[in-house]
Amino acid sequence: MIDDSTRQLCFDGRNVPFRPGQSVGAALAAAGISSWRTTRVGAAPRGLFCGIGVCYDCLVTVDGRRSQRACMTPAHEGQVVASDDPRRALDEPGGPNA
Numbered sequence: 879m880i881d882d883s884t885r886q887l888c889f890d891g892r893n894v895p896f897r898p899g900q901s902v903g904a905a906l907a908a909a910g911i912s913s914w915r916t917t918r919v920g921a922a923p924r925g926l927f928c929g930i931g932v933c934y935d936c937l938v939t940v941d942g943r944r945s946q947r948a949c950m951t952p953a954h955e956g957q958v959v960a961s962d963d964p965r966r967a968l969d970e971p972g973g974p975n976a
């Protein structure tokens with residue numbers, strides 16, 4: 879039997895455990911992390927809202943790919959997840975228009 883507690887992803891340099899089948903968003907929420915990006919206007923914190931891929935509030939960078947929905951992205955061992963900074967230009971390396 880595999881010990882689920884040994885499965886971890888890395889979020890902003892912090893190890894976050896997850897269970898098989900969990901999304902990145904679920905893993906972050908279970909670890910007590912409730913926000914991982916801010917809005918362009920007002921820098922309001924954002925994290926999970928709808929949890930079903932509709933609202934796009936949960937955008938995060940996953941393995942260098944920006945603007946991934948944390949609630950729809952399956953967690954994987956060794957995955958590198960970073961909070962999203964909306965002030966970064968879209969054509970920066972790793973951006974969707976690069």
Ligand code: FES
Pocket residue numbers: 925926927928929930931932933934935936937947948949950
């Ligand atoms: S929480 Fe709404 S799209 Fe992810």
